[in-house]
Amino acid sequence: MEFYCESCETAMCLDCTEGEHREHVTVPLRDVVEQHKAALKTQLDAIHSRLPQLTAAIELVTEISRQLNERKNEAVADITSTFEELERALHQRKTALITDLENICSTKQKVLQAQLSSLLQGKEHIQSSCSFTEQALSHGSATEVLLVQKQMSERVTALARHDFPERPHQNAHLDCQVETEGLRRSIQNLGVLLTTAAVAHTSVATGEGLRHAATGQHHTVTVTTKDKDGELVRTGNAVLKAEIVSADGSRAAETEITDNKNGTYEVGYTLRSEGEYSFSLLLYGQPIRGSPFRLRAVKPSDVPQSPDDVKRRVKSPSGTGGHIRQKAVRRPSSMYSTTKKKENPIEDELIYRVGSRGREKGEFTNLQGISASSNGRVVVADSNNQCIQVFSNDGQFKMRFGVRGRSPGQLQRPTGVTVDMNGDIVVADYDNRWVSIFSSDGKFKNKIGAGRLMGPKGVAVDKNGHIITVDNKACCVFIFQSNGKLVTKFGGRGTSDRQFAGPHFVAVNNKNEIIVTDFHNHSVKVYSADGEFLFKFGSHGEGNGQFNAPTGVAVDANGNIIVADWGNSRIQVRQPLSAYLLHFISFTGCRFNPQPAC
Structure with missing residues (x-):
């Protein structure tokens, strides 16, 4: 075998090159062998380079396995030690109860035995006196009767007048009451095994x-x-x-x-x-x-500017004042959707965009909060530009106010914004840690929450004129009067119904109920005007009715709850009196995540 057919990938002799392989490309076998050797050596070197990585991985996994067994043995030892200690404590308590029982019983018995001895002795004296006297009266002579009368009269009279302890000096009350139900429940829940697959x-x-x-x-x-x-x-x-x-x-x-x-x-x-x-x-x-x-x-x-700022920003096309109509993509129906025709269908067609990137009037660098007023104005909080901008309902710029700073009336990092019943503009200032109130024309009036708030983010006003503020850092909700007096607060860091993990924004519906987006718990929670938990909806995920870090929230005139699903780049709408989210708007392919809602 001296030759190699590349077409057939086989070695052959000289005769074969003139036969069936005469039209095929043939090369000397030794050249092909050298090429294959070189290729195999390259592959061998590449696979050899993996050995240290595999060795390190084996050592790491072996070490983790060893640590796992070690921790298991430590946990078994802790469990055994703890329960042995509890058994000793139970035995000690049992011994103490029995000892106390014996002592109490012994004390009561001493009293009763002393009384019984006195009663028996009295009975014996009366019986012996009666027997002696009756025998003398029945069988004695006159002289004996006279002697007995003199001798026994005083004794019998004394016995008749003697105050014997006829009423019990103690009682037989001695019970053992052991409340075991609570202890049983505690024992059933005693000990928690902590682990995670992370x-x-x-x-x-x-x-x-x-x-x-x-x-x-x-x-x-x-x-x-x-x-x-x-x-x-x-x-x-x-x-x-x-x-x-x-x-x-x-x-x-x-x-x-x-x-x-x-x-x-x-x-x-x-x-x-x-x-x-x-x-x-x-x-x-x-x-x-x-x-x-x-x-x-x-x-x-x-x-x-951070990548997140760019990601969250909605860019308008070049030029100003142009309106664009763009269809959003509706997600496919799911178990949460309905085939029933809605009486008030929600349009998911983009009407227009407002603003572009920049620091001039009508431009934004990081818009955080947005609110619509009853007089047809749209108010926007721009966090990085430290200002509030006001537009008409058709997107025309009207005014701008705000000066960067940490003094009353200045803005350091405005996030949430709303308009109260008087038309005043209420702004949550995250970095200044207070809520500022401005008149409708942007004149500073008051600040509230200073010294109480750690990181206010969302803000809303209820039907009572109370200012509801979500404290993102403190993970709670504050309710103030317009003069700054605290009405109540609720919440705290955690995962329960009355707790939050990085809450963001808040809205109030027509029932005066408070709706809060719980960012890291991936849900929306609803409370009464006094802060009592009512219900929540949503869970972590990408499906319809699920959230991945919800942020902005609003309620429309029909009571629909509109939620900005930040991590899933979409808006979800929950109809009132419904247990499910029924309408979904997805911003597929967009370079931003929705955040504010008004």
């Missing part, structure tokens, strides 16, 4: 503070844990560590981690100095996807 290589971090930070300002990053298949983990208690170090390896800032108990975690930090930093996020000791992150800290005035 792994580092699929878990992700998001947030403006992941790569850019302003010195002296508090930033947060959200870590979302996922399992090996990339599915969201919906339970907390994962072991997450965060570290920010400078170029020389020294720790640059303290980090605080808040477990939202739903698979997400808030990592907060504040950097004091400008510079480049390494931001590491470790889940069970392993870096999450993308970690460590390059973090750059600059002065607040030099903060660049």
Whole structure:
């Protein structure tokens, strides 16, 4: 065999090259063998390079397996020790109860036995005296009777007058009452096994503070844990560590981690100095996807626009004043949709867009809140431009007001905005930590909530004129009178019906009920005007009726609840008196996520 047919991929002799393979391309066999050797060597080198990676992976998985068994053994030892201690405590309590029982019984018996002895002795004296006297009377002589009368009269009279203890000096009440039902319930719920399927290589971090930070300002990053298949983990208690170090390896800032108990975690930090930093996020000791992150800290005035700002912004076409009509895409029907024709169908056709990117009148850099007034005006809060802009209902610019600063009447980071019954404009200022009230023409009137609010985001006004403010950082809702007096507050960080995890915006319906978007709990919660929980809807997901971080919320004249589903890039509408979201508008292909609603 000296030749090789490339067409047939086979070795052959000289005779074959003149036979059936005469029209095929043939080459010397030794050249092909050398090529194959070289190719195999390249492949062998490539696969050999995988061995250290596989060895490291085997060591890591083996170590995790060892740690898992070690923790299991530690947990078994803890459980055994705890229950043995409880058994000892139960035995000690049993012994103490029996000892106390014996002592109480013994004390009562001593009293009763002393009384019984006295009674028996009295009875014996009476019986002996009666017997002696009766015998003398029956059989004695006159002389004996006289003697007995003298002797026994005093004794019998004394016995007749003697005060014997005839009424019991103690009682037989001695019961043991042991309330076991509550203890049984406690025992049934005693001990909780904490675990999670979260792994580092699929878990992700998001947030403006992941790569850019302003010195002296508090930033947060959200870590979302996922399992090996990339599915969201919906339970907390994962072991997450965060570290920010400078170029020389020294720790640059303290980090605080808040477990939202739903698979997400808030990592907060504040950097004091400008510079480049390494931001590491470790889940069970392993870096999450993308970690460590390059973090750059600059002065607040030099903060660049974040990708999220660009993502959330709706760009209008070049030029101004042009109206565009564009059909949104309706999602396919699901178990939550209905085939019944709606009496008041909701149009999902884009009517027009307002604004473009910039810092001039009618332009935005990060619009956060929006509100429609009864007199036909649309009010917009622009967070990065630190201003409030007002438009007509057809999108024509009317006015703008706001000056950056931290004094009353100035704006530092306006987020939520609404218009009260008097036409005054109410603005939630996130960084100034208060709510500012301006007249309809933009003149500052008052500020409320200073010293109470930590990070106000959404704001609304109810039928009583109360100003309802969502505190994003404190995870609660404040209700103020227009003069700033606190009426009530409710909420707190958590996952229960009366708790929130990063609530964003708020709306009030025609029943004066308070509707709050719970960002990290991926739901919308409804409360009475006094803050009593009524119901909630939504869960985490991409299906109809589910949310991925809801933000803006509004209620229309028909009572429909309109929700900006930020993470799913769509608007969802829930009809009143319905348990489901019935109408869905998806912004497929758009370069923004909907946030405000009015």
